[in-house]
Amino acid sequence: MANSNSSLARDAGGKRSVRAKKKKKRVILFVAELLVLAGLLVWVWTNAKMDKIQTDETFESKDVKNEELTEETKDVLGEYTTIALFGLDNRDSNSYNSGNSDVIMVARIDKDTKEVRLVSVYRDTYLKMADLDNTDAYSKANAAYAVGGPKQAVRMLNTNLDLDIQEYVSFDFDAVAEAVDILGGVEIPVTEEESVHLNNYCIETSEVTGKSYEPLEGEGTYNLNGVQAVSYGRIRYTAGDDFKRTERQRLVVNKMVEKALASDIGTINKLIDAVFPKIKTSLGKSEIAAMAIDAFHYKLGDNAGFPFAKENKVVDISYQKSDADCVIPVSLSANVKQLHDFLYGNTSYKVTDSVEGISDEIMYRTGVTGESSE
Numbered sequence: 001m002a003n004s005n006s007s008l009a010r011d012a013g014g015k016r017s018v019r020a021k022k023k024k025k026r027v028i029l030f031v032a033e034l035l036v037l038a039g040l041l042v043w044v045w046t047n048a049k050m051d052k053i054q055t056d057e058t059f060e061s062k063d064v065k066n067e068e069l070t071e072e073t074k075d076v077l078g079e080y081t082t083i084a085l086f087g088l089d090n091r092d093s094n095s096y097n098s099g100n101s102d103v104i105m106v107a108r109i110d111k112d113t114k115e116v117r118l119v120s121v122y123r124d125t126y127l128k129m130a131d132l133d134n135t136d137a138y139s140k141a142n143a144a145y146a147v148g149g150p151k152q153a154v155r156m157l158n159t160n161l162d163l164d165i166q167e168y169v170s171f172d173f174d175a176v177a178e179a180v181d182i183l184g185g186v187e188i189p190v191t192e193e194e195s196v197h198l199n200n201y202c203i204e205t206s207e208v209t210g211k212s213y214e215p216l217e218g219e220g221t222y223n224l225n226g227v228q229a230v231s232y233g234r235i236r237y238t239a240g241d242d243f244k245r246t247e248r249q250r251l252v253v254n255k256m257v258e259k260a261l262a263s264d265i266g267t268i269n270k271l272i273d274a275v276f277p278k279i280k281t282s283l284g285k286s287e288i289a290a291m292a293i294d295a296f297h298y299k300l301g302d303n304a305g306f307p308f309a310k311e312n313k314v315v316d317i318s319y320q321k322s323d324a325d326c327v328i329p330v331s332l333s334a335n336v337k338q339l340h341d342f343l344y345g346n347t348s349y350k351v352t353d354s355v356e357g358i359s360d361e362i363m364y365r366t367g368v369t370g371e372s373s374e
Contacts, residue, residue: 052276054096056150059282061166063151066158068352076344077164081109081291083283084154084168086145087176087249096170096280101145101153102234103249106163106306108343114294117343118253118303120246121157125307126315126326126366128358130155138365139319140326150282161306162336162355167282175278176233177209177226179256182271183263185223186255192219193238201231241312242327243305250303257300304342307335311368328368332359 069077087103088096104121123142130144130152131137144156150168158165180186190198195216202213205227213227224232233252236245260271281288307329315326329335333351336359340349351359363369 052273053288054277054280055284056168056280056282059150059168064154064158064166066162066164068354069162069164070352073162073346073349074164076346079111080344081111082163082165082343083107083109084150084157084165086150086153086168086170088145088170088172096172097149098146099172101142101170103246104141104145104153104157105250105253106157106161106165106343109291109298114297114299115301116298117301118250119339119343120250120303120305121161122242122246122305122307122310122327124242124325124327125310126328126362127156127160127332128361129319130159131319134319137319138362139317140324143320150280160332160336160355160358161339162349162352167287169279169281169283171279173205173230174209175275176252176256177205177211177230178278179226179271179275180224180229180252181211181226182267182274183256183259185225186229186252186259187221187223188229188232188251188255189221190216190219190224190232191238194232194235195219197235197237198228198231201234202227205231205234243310246305254300254303257298261296261298302342306339307332308338309335313366313368315366326366328366329359329362330368332362334359 083106085103085105085107086101087105088099089102100123102123104123106119106121108117108119109115121141123140125141126138127141127144129137129139129147131148132152141156145153148155150170154165154168157163195218199215202215205211206213209227209230211225211227213225213231216222216228222228229252233245233249235248236242238244260268263271283291307327309330311328311330312325313328314323315328317324317326333356336351336355337349340346
């Protein structure tokens with residue numbers, strides 16, 4: 001009898017074990033189905049958002065590829081994602097094929113740590129234009145986009161800075177103003193002198209964007225709205241000229257990123273819907289989606305302006321048929337070495353023969369050969 005009870009107990013226990021296993025399997029399958037469904041919904045949502053961005057299908061890496069780089073340099077650069085950012089001073093909204101690129105930034109993303117470093121290339125920097133129809137042309141950096149659009153602008157950066165950028169993002173005043181407004185403004189300290197120029201720039205910025213603003217009363221820390229933030233980033237008539245101007249631009253970017261990372265999903269969704277249509281990029285859907293997944297893991301690191309060592313000088317620019325006040329790298333080769341150290345931690349970088357030649361040519365054309373007076 002005891003054996004019979006023991007057998008029944010084992011049978012009951014076995015049935016419970018089988019039922020438990022079946023239940024566990026059903027739970028696992030249900031969870032798997034939920035994950036698949038969630039993934040599908042994310043994929044549908046992402047693709048719907050990506051359709052809002054203007055994708056530049058004419059932009060190909062072969063058109064901007066830097067053939068001068070050594071394999072060792074390519075390996076170092078390959079450990080990071082490097083993208084060119086162009087902010088256009090365009091009066092025509094949604095026009096991204098030309099225009100003066102008043103904002104020229106190189107964004108470097110560390111694939112492991114997700115740290116983002118920004119370098120502003122001063123718009124007046126005297127560099128080789130990388131113009132395929134005028135190979136000996138030198139001018140201000142922002143002329144490259146105005147003449148040849150994003151292809152020439154990216155090629156100009158690669159040619160002069162020993163980079164291998166193969167992607168870009170372009171935007172205009174309206175995109176930045178819209179983003180700042182959706183984020184609820186950005187808190188910026190403004191000097192008395194800056195407030196005067198900011199109010200003056202607001203008049204035109206408001207006309208271009210169709211957005212309103214309130215004039216600032218003077219020195220103080222303000223929560224700037226879209227028109228005010230864009231105008232703040234446009235100020236160049238103070239001590240430091242364009243150098244200080246790019247600092248302001250990077251500060252606005254930093255404040256926007258801080259606000260975005262602290263925002264809820266509703267705000268991010270609104271931001272995407274409003275701003276994506278006002279951006280043009282060479283990045284494809286899959287690349288944007290991959291970057292979006294890591295968006296909340298990004299962190300802003302150090303930022304800087306290029307060139308690091310520089311002088312101002314009026315230079316005869318036949319490319320633009322006029323004399324112009326330019327920022328002269330002192331020297332370009334030394335600045336490029338410092339750039340690779342700053343962006344990629346390459347302390348022993350040796351510039352290519354091509355950059356060395358451009359550096360010598362800049363010295364010859366401008367007569368600037370000494371140490372920076374800055």
